[in-house]
Amino acid sequence: MRRILNYLVARLLLTIPMLFVLLTLVFVVLRVMPGDPVSAMLGGHAPEKVIQEKKELLGLNKPIGAQYLDYMAQLARFDLGKSMILDEKVWQPIAGKLPATLELTVCGLIICLGIGIPLGVRAARRRRSGHDFGIRLYANVVYCIPVFWMGLMLQMLFGVFLDLFPISGRVGSRVISGEFDKTGFYILDTLMSGRFKSLLDVLYHLVLPAVTLGITLSGVFVRLTRANMLDVLKADFVLAGRARGVPERSVVYKHALKNALIPIVTMLGLQFSALLAGAILTETTFSWPGMGRLLLERIYLRDYPTIQGVVVVYALLVSLISLIVDIVYAVIDPRVKL
Amino acid sequence: MDTTRLGPEPQAAKFSPSAGLAKLLGRFSAAARRYRMEWWILIAGILVISLIVFMTLFPRIFTTFSPLDQNAGAQLAKPSLAHLMGVDNLGRDVGARMVYGARTILGVAIAASLLSALIGIPLGLISGFAGNWLDKVLSLVMDSVYSFPGLILAIAFAAMLGPGVINITLAVSVVYIPTYFRLVRGQTLSIKEELYVEAARAIGARRSVILAKYIFPNVIATVVVVFSLNIADAIMTEAALSYIGLGLPAGIPDWGMDLSMGKKFLPSGVWWMITYPGLMIMMLALGFTMLGEGLSEILNPRLQEY
Amino acid sequence: MAEESYEPILEISDLSIAYPIAIGTVRAVEGITLTVRKGEVLGIVGESGCGKSTLGLSVLKLMKPPGRITSGSIRYKGVDILGMDEASLLDLRGRNIAMIFQNPLTSLDPLVTVEEHFIEAIQVHESDVSRKDCVARAASILGDLGIETRRLSEYPYQLSGGMRQRIMIGLALILHPDLILADEPTTALDVIVEAGFTELLMKLKRQYNLTVVLISHNLGLVAEMADRIAVMYGGRIAELASVQDIFAKPLHPYTRGLMDCVPNILLDQKELTAMPGSPPDLVNAAPGCPFAPRCPKVMDVCRGATPILEDMGGGRSVACWLYERKA
Numbered sequence: 015m016r017r018i019l020n021y022l023v024a025r026l027l028l029t030i031p032m033l034f035v036l037l038t039l040v041f042v043v044l045r046v047m048p049g050d051p052v053s054a055m056l057g058g059h060a061p062e063k064v065i066q067e068k069k070e071l072l073g074l075n076k077p078i079g080a081q082y083l084d085y086m087a088q089l090a091r092f093d094l095g096k097s098m099i100l101d102e103k104v105w106q107p108i109a110g111k112l113p114a115t116l117e118l119t120v121c122g123l124i125i126c127l128g129i130g131i132p133l134g135v136r137a138a139r140r141r142r143s144g145h146d147f148g149i150r151l152y153a154n155v156v157y158c159i160p161v162f163w164m165g166l167m168l169q170m171l172f173g174v175f176l177d178l179f180p181i182s183g184r185v186g187s188r189v190i191s192g193e194f195d196k197t198g199f200y201i202l203d204t205l206m207s208g209r210f211k212s213l214l215d216v217l218y219h220l221v222l223p224a225v226t227l228g229i230t231l232s233g234v235f236v237r238l239t240r241a242n243m244l245d246v247l248k249a250d251f252v253l254a255g256r257a258r259g260v261p262e263r264s265v266v267y268k269h270a271l272k273n274a275l276i277p278i279v280t281m282l283g284l285q286f287s288a289l290l291a292g293a294i295l296t297e298t299t300f301s302w303p304g305m306g307r308l309l310l311e312r313i314y315l316r317d318y319p320t321i322q323g324v325v326v327v328y329a330l331l332v333s334l335i336s337l338i339v340d341i342v343y344a345v346i347d348p349r350v351k352l
Numbered sequence: 353m354d355t356t357r358l359g360p361e362p363q364a365a366k367f368s369p370s371a372g373l374a375k376l377l378g379r380f381s382a383a384a385r386r387y388r389m390e391w392w393i394l395i396a397g398i399l400v401i402s403l404i405v406f407m408t409l410f411p412r413i414f415t416t417f418s419p420l421d422q423n424a425g426a427q428l429a430k431p432s433l434a435h436l437m438g439v440d441n442l443g444r445d446v447g448a449r450m451v452y453g454a455r456t457i458l459g460v461a462i463a464a465s466l467l468s469a470l471i472g473i474p475l476g477l478i479s480g481f482a483g484n485w486l487d488k489v490l491s492l493v494m495d496s497v498y499s500f501p502g503l504i505l506a507i508a509f510a511a512m513l514g515p516g517v518i519n520i521t522l523a524v525s526v527v528y529i530p531t532y533f534r535l536v537r538g539q540t541l542s543i544k545e546e547l548y549v550e551a552a553r554a555i556g557a558r559r560s561v562i563l564a565k566y567i568f569p570n571v572i573a574t575v576v577v578v579f580s581l582n583i584a585d586a587i588m589t590e591a592a593l594s595y596i597g598l599g600l601p602a603g604i605p606d607w608g609m610d611l612s613m614g615k616k617f618l619p620s621g622v623w624w625m626i627t628y629p630g631l632m633i634m635m636l637a638l639g640f641t642m643l644g645e646g647l648s649e650i651l652n653p654r655l656q657e658y
Numbered sequence: 659m660a661e662e663s664y665e666p667i668l669e670i671s672d673l674s675i676a677y678p679i680a681i682g683t684v685r686a687v688e689g690i691t692l693t694v695r696k697g698e699v700l701g702i703v704g705e706s707g708c709g710k711s712t713l714g715l716s717v718l719k720l721m722k723p724p725g726r727i728t729s730g731s732i733r734y735k736g737v738d739i740l741g742m743d744e745a746s747l748l749d750l751r752g753r754n755i756a757m758i759f760q761n762p763l764t765s766l767d768p769l770v771t772v773e774e775h776f777i778e779a780i781q782v783h784e785s786d787v788s789r790k791d792c793v794a795r796a797a798s799i800l801g802d803l804g805i806e807t808r809r810l811s812e813y814p815y816q817l818s819g820g821m822r823q824r825i826m827i828g829l830a831l832i833l834h835p836d837l838i839l840a841d842e843p844t845t846a847l848d849v850i851v852e853a854g855f856t857e858l859l860m861k862l863k864r865q866y867n868l869t870v871v872l873i874s875h876n877l878g879l880v881a882e883m884a885d886r887i888a889v890m891y892g893g894r895i896a897e898l899a900s901v902q903d904i905f906a907k908p909l910h911p912y913t914r915g916l917m918d919c920v921p922n923i924l925l926d927q928k929e930l931t932a933m934p935g936s937p938p939d940l941v942n943a944a945p946g947c948p949f950a951p952r953c954p955k956v957m958d959v960c961r962g963a964t965p966i967l968e969d970m971g972g973g974r975s976v977a978c979w980l981y982e983r984k985a
Contacts, residue, residue, distance in 0.1 A: 258779045258829060
C-alpha cells in the first residue's frame, strides 16, 4: 500500500507541470487574444470612461505579467472569482452542472467500452472474415458521424417518431426536484433515497444522450481492441497455453484480452477527453444541464470569469483523470515498478 | 582527412526524389494489380472527395437554386420533385444549401489542416532532432495540449476571436498542431538513431542537410496519411463549432449551422432539415478517412498476417 | 547392428501440411512418414524453413491458420489424432503429449504468477483438484527443476531466462505426459544455460520415463541428446538414422553438407565451408528432389522425379537417388 502511495505522489508531481501548462494556456487564450472583453460586454457604444472604469475594476489594465501572477495566485487559493454578469461566484453554477456532465460522460464511456471491446475481440478472432470487415467498417463509419447529428437522428427516431425515450433534460417534469440534492449524481441520489420510480425516470433520460456519446466514440475502441488483440494472439504464451490444453475461450478472454486491455487503459485518459468534448455537443442537443451548456451560455453572455472558470475546471478534470489512469495502470500491470 | 575521394554518401542514392517516386508508384500498381481491399477503399475515398470538390467548383450543375434565396419555395415544405431535399424554415432550398455549403466546410478544414501542418511539422522536426531542453519543454507543452479536449480549445479560441472564416480556421488549426508535432517528432527520433544517419554525420554532413535529405523524406509518407485523416477530423470540428453557433456569420451557408437551425423544428416532425446536412458532413469526413486509410495500407503495408 | 524391437508411441504417416496464402500455397511439409519410438530421443534437424517446426506443431494441431493438414495421419499409441474431437484434443494436449517452445521470455503470460500457470495447467485437465493441491504439486516439481518454491508467487518478469525455461519444462511435465515435443528449446538461451538445460532434460527424461522429440537447427545439441536423427529438407525427410551413423557416415549429400558446414576445431581450416544456393521455394516447388539445385552429386533423374525415403537396413533410411535400389 505504501508503495502505491509513493507512486501516487511521484505521479502527482509529474501532473503539476502539465496542469501548469494548461492553466497558462487558458490564460493566454482568454486574456491575451485580441478582442476586448469589456467593451463587448458593455455593448459597442459604451462611453470610454465607463470602459476604463470597468477594466480597472477587473484588473485588466495591469501589465500582462502582473495579471498572470494574479491569476495564478487566485487559482492557488482555489478561488475561481466572481461572475461578471450575474451576481454569483463562479464555482456555484459549475458545482451544480459538473455532476450532470460527469454522469453523462461516465455512462457514455461505459456504453462505449461495452460496444467497442467485444466487437474488437470478435473482429480479432475472426480476422479477414466477413465479421472482421463489417466491424472495421462500422468503426470507421461511426467515427465520421458527428456526435450532434447522431443525437438528432436518435432523437428523431426514438423520441419523435417512435416516442420511446425523452429527448431533453435529466428528469421529467412530474418528478419532485427536492430529492436530487445530495450528490448531484442523479443515479446515486435516487438510489440512496430508494426512489426507484425516479431512478427509472433518470435512466430513461440518460439513455439517448449516453447512447449517442457511446456509439460515436466506440469506433476508436473497436480499432484499438482489435489491433491489440491481434498482437497478443500472436504471442508465444498464447500458443503455449493452447499446447497445455487450455480451451480457446479461456485463452482469448482470460489471457489474451487481459494483456490487450493494458495498452487500452493507457489510452483511456485521451478518450475521456474526447468524451468530454462530445459531451458538450450532446448537452446542447439534448438540453442537458451540464458544463458544456454552461460554457456556451456564458460565452453568449460574455461572462469571461465564468468562461475561464469552466475551462480551468476542464483542465483540472483532465489532469485528474490522467493521474487516475496512470495509477490504475500501475496497479493492474505487475511489471510496473512501484 | 581528404574526403573528396570517398565518393557519394552511402544511402543518398536510395533517398533521391526520383527513386522515391518510383518506389511509390510501384506500391500503387502492386496494390492495384491485386485489387486488394485497400485499393478499393482508396478509390472510394477519392471518388467521394472528387464528387464534393466538383460540387464546390461547379455548383450550378447540381442545383438551380441559390442557398440564400428565401423565396425558393414554401417554408418547411417536405422533399418533393421540385425540391429534392425539401425547404427550410426560411424558404431556402435545402439541396442548394448542401451544395454551396461544401465550399465553406472543405475550405476551412483544408486550410486549418495546412496551417497546423505548417506549424507542427517544423516544430516536431526541430524538437526531435535537437533533443535538448527545447525538446523537453516543447514536448511538455504539446503533450498537455494534446491531452486536453480539442473541441474545448477550439471553442475558447473561436469565442475570443469572434465569428469569421479566418477566425474559425485559426481556431480549428490550433487543435491539431500537437498532432503533427508528436507524429513528426516521434519519427524524427527513431530515424535519428538509424545507422545511415550516423554515417552521414560521421562524414561531416551539416545538420540541415541531414534533416532535409534523410529525415524529411522518410517522414513524408506518414504525414500524408495523417494529413488526410486530419482533414476529416477538422471537418467534424468545424461542423461542431458552427453547430454551437461560434462559426460563421449567418450569410454563409454552412452544414453545421443548418443542423442547429433544423433542431428546433424536429419535434414537429421536420426531418429533412437535419438529415441531409449531417449526411453530407459524414460523407465528406468518410471520404477523407477512406483516402487516409487506403493510403496508409498502400504506403506502409503491414506485414502480411497469415 | 541388430535391430532391437521397439514400441511406437507416435506414428506419422504420409503427412502433408500446406499454408494457402495470397501468393500461392506454401507446401511446408510433404509426405512425411516417421515413427517415434517409446523411450527414445528423436532429433529433427534442418535449416530454417524446412518444415520441422510446422511438423512439431501439427502433432497437437497447433498450426497457425491458414495452415492445414492436407493428407496423412498422426497416431498416438494407435489413436488417430487428426480425427479427434475438440474435447479429446484438449485432453491430449498437456496430459499425454506436451510441448515446450523456443522463447521462454514470451512463453509465459506476463500478468499471471508462476503458481497460477501451474494451477491452470492442472485444473483444465483435472478440474476437481483444489488450488492448494495444485500448488503442492507445482512445488514438488520445482524441486526437481532446481527452483526455489518462493518463485511460485512471482511474475515471469522477475525470473531469469534459464529459470523461465525450466518453468516451461515443469508446466509440460506437471501432468506426467509420455511424449515431449521440444521446438528449439535452447535457441534463445546462452551456451552455459543451454548446457544446464540439456542436463536437466536428460535427467528428467530418465526420471519420468519420457520420450522426447527434439526439433532444432543446432547439430551440436542434437548430437548430445538424440538417439536417432531425422534430417529434413524442403518439407521432406532426407535421411533418418541413429546419431552415431549420421555423424560417422552421412549418406545424403545434404547431411554431408551440414556436417561440413560446422567448423572442426581439430582440422586446420582456412575457409568456412558453405552450401551454395538458397533454400527451396516451397510455393512453386520444382519437380524432383528439393535439394537438386544445390546438390554436388546431382544426376539427371534427381531433377525429374522425387526420391522416396527408403529403408537401407540397420535402422537407416535415405531419400536420395544415389541409393535408390529401384532406380
